[in-house]
Amino acid sequence: MQQSGGVREVSESRAVLLESFGGPERLAVHNVPARHPGPGQIRIKVTAAGLNPMDWFMTSDAATAARFGLTLPSGFGTDYAGFVDQLGDGATGFQRGDRVYGAALSRALADYVIVDTHGDITTGVAHHTPEGVDDRTAATLAIAGSTAAAALAVLELGPDDTVLMGGAGGGVGVFAVQLARIAGASVIGTGSPATAGYLASLGAEPVAYGSGLADRIRALGVPITAALDLHGTDTVRVARELGVPDARICTIAAVVEGVPAANGANAGAEALQNIARLVAAGRLRVPIAATFDLEHVRAAVELQAGRHVRGKVVVDL
Template identity: 55%
Template sequence: MSRAVIYEAFGGPEVLELREVPEPHAGPGEVRVRVTAAGLNPMDWILASMPEAAEQFGVTLPSGFGHDFAGVVDEVGAGAQGFTVGDRVLGGALGRAAADFLVAEVPTQAPDLLAHTPDGISDEVASTLPVAGMTAAAALAAIGLRSGDTVLIGGAAGGVGVFAVQLAKLAGARVIGTASERTFDFLRELGAEPVAYGPGLAGRVKALVPEGVTAATDLFGTETAETALTLGVPPERISTIAAGPNPPGGVRATGGSEAEPDALRRITDAILAGTLTVPVAATFPVEQTRDAVALQAGRHVHGKVVITF
């Protein structure tokens, strides 16, 4: 037997249970991964708490939990190419990441993902990359971010935001990041110029950047996108990841599945080069998954929350 985090009803962290489940095994074209870390994302608790969101993603009850994982291949099925027993891997498996073992198809397509973890990157850090890193890359690619841009990033201190800020800086952009005031020092360390979100955002951005912003990405709702439109940013230079398929004003909706093919490699190269850091705010053993989810869902954590096995 092995363990997996399961929920049989929609709700808050209290519905998540660590249970014994039958041990899965790799079939043809598949590998089995012994999971060592699972990085949490807002999507995880949204799917577990909101039936309408779960339906959109094809999640039915009972369900496993989590998407992002890192670990080690310990079984290789017949015909599975590119992976061998002992390979360190990272990836995404919707509703299956928070478990001792998971089986992944090779090759897999988004929203699932399986890739080798480069030497020099820990499993905890690797487990934060599939959703947050790829989504940040997609959000910036959608607006054609380039050197010399001044980009307004909404939700800059969140799990996706920490990647977006640093990727934008690496691209040569000036970064203005919306956040609560208690995260301002954190954002400055990442290279962003912070501005408080909430009513009056446009005026505060104007005061900080009289010459105006040239691009924007909204990683939390629509406030930043609407502000950018007000400030005269063309809709094709504004992206959103959490505003649904029809964001305001014709701005571009995107997500991690639309990241460029080399996005993950560029991110891991930057981590290895020391030009991109991944702030892991907290780690919890899988037995404390409820506590980990409560912290992550509170939206006040600076960086990523990781479950370990």
Template identity: 70%
Template sequence: MKEPSANTSASTSRAVQFVESFGGPEALSVREVPVPQAGAGQIRVRVNAAGLNPMDWFMTSDAETAARFGLSLPCGFGTDYAGVVDQVGDDVRRFAVGDRVFGGALSRAVASYVVVDESGIIAAGGEAHRTPDGVDDRTAATLAIAGCTAAAALAVINPGPTDTVLIGGAGGGVGVFAVQLARLAGARVIGTGSASSADALRALGSEPVTYGDGLVDRVRALAPAGVTSAMDLHGTDTAQAARELGVPDERITTIAAQVDGITPANGGNAAPGAIEEIAGLVAAGQLRVPIAATFPVEQIRAAIDLQAGRHVHGKVVIDLVASRPSRG
């Protein structure tokens, strides 16, 4: 095994974990754990930032849900990470010590170190991608889950210059990617959100519309010529509204719920190379990732509370580097 270049003489490091039970943020604690070691075909990453997603706290909300995702106690938290390779195992060819990387490691990313497979998937062994020059770690730590999910959703509806796309939950973590990717494809985008999110949605390139009762009428007023496709990134309300607006089921997708006749999108089904393409768009300045807030790892519970409130515009990131400021 090749030796790490970073100073890893300490035998323990920090990780956010559920120890006694699954549950809400109150069940999490920051613990001292053994420094993991990279085995054959694996790399160890010194994590600088970890991005939060709703799936992180959904799948660890109780023991039954956790078991469905193959999780057991003690269990880590968070999936998106970004940092620097500091150890490579035997037979690793694609990465070297010192490479900047980002990716996903299911429910174990909020930690000082994470070990992932060189050629794995998020749900089994974890994955890693090179971080392009010009993309900072906080931004890179938001890309894997939300970026792949948005790419998969776009693949279902395949928007183009003749489309008007209705996106429900446009200001959320997946929405910020979906709106911009649809716009880059040439589509007109109408995005649902709260009244307070209107400016944020406009900044992404979306025409804002308030969700809730009367959504269909408000969308008709904005787009009298009709809506041609839709993504529901929150539940089923937008999907049902799209049906009322005459959108065929094959041009509607959901990510957080299932509706008979409508094809759901799953980030695990994103096309090969989709996340590298998104990272490249970020590096080129063609796609912007709003960071709503950053927290030090010691404030993990507050970070989850903020995101779970569903009113944050953009991504929430955990800093694993002590010298960084606690809020951004």
């Protein structure tokens, strides 16, 4: 590392890479050459990276990776937060030192990431981090927040709604429950008995998932007007059994004929920035379940992939 004209120069960057697709055991930290941003790009010094189920799903096998355009050696992780380190020619909207957060598909777990100033998740996207939002929290927002916002836009919830939310305790559920409550809707969230207190703390009325779910919901005496399945298709089946029309059911992890599906790509940048502003204002909180340093990335991914985490898992860099 050396200083040149006041600009911090680095020759190497740590990056998590997979040399073959598979589980967390395939992840390894490598030293790679530090790239510089091209025209219209910025380089970001990553300080924290949040994990999502899509991270390990995309890299679980070669066929799945190919669907997302990933080739070997592949990076890992998508959500990040940090600050602008370098600007390429013609890059606008950012200055060196600006705090930013965003997404860079399967390459966020690295000391430095390069994104387009007007990019998307594939080329990388950056947003200014509001004052009052720390980097660990900012690193959890992009994928889960966008996905939750896109799903709720489909459902168009309001004060007259009671929404059944399956998998409400997961990473997307953290945002979806609170955004639904902010919209004025009541939320019935499914989860294991052990997650009841956690779901209640987010603003949901907890109900145990599994056999007999429809009967347990009927016993509450509250008509269900909408449903969001954050895990698979079980909530779709129960919602239909309870008389919820397909147009007011949404999935994010499965395709069901007649039922709308949503993902983070459907959400506009303003929706994500609104979530960041809600966090900054203290109206939406993101529980951080665990943090790891980069050298322990395998343990972090194993914890997150277990699907029993209450909140988000973040890797510090």
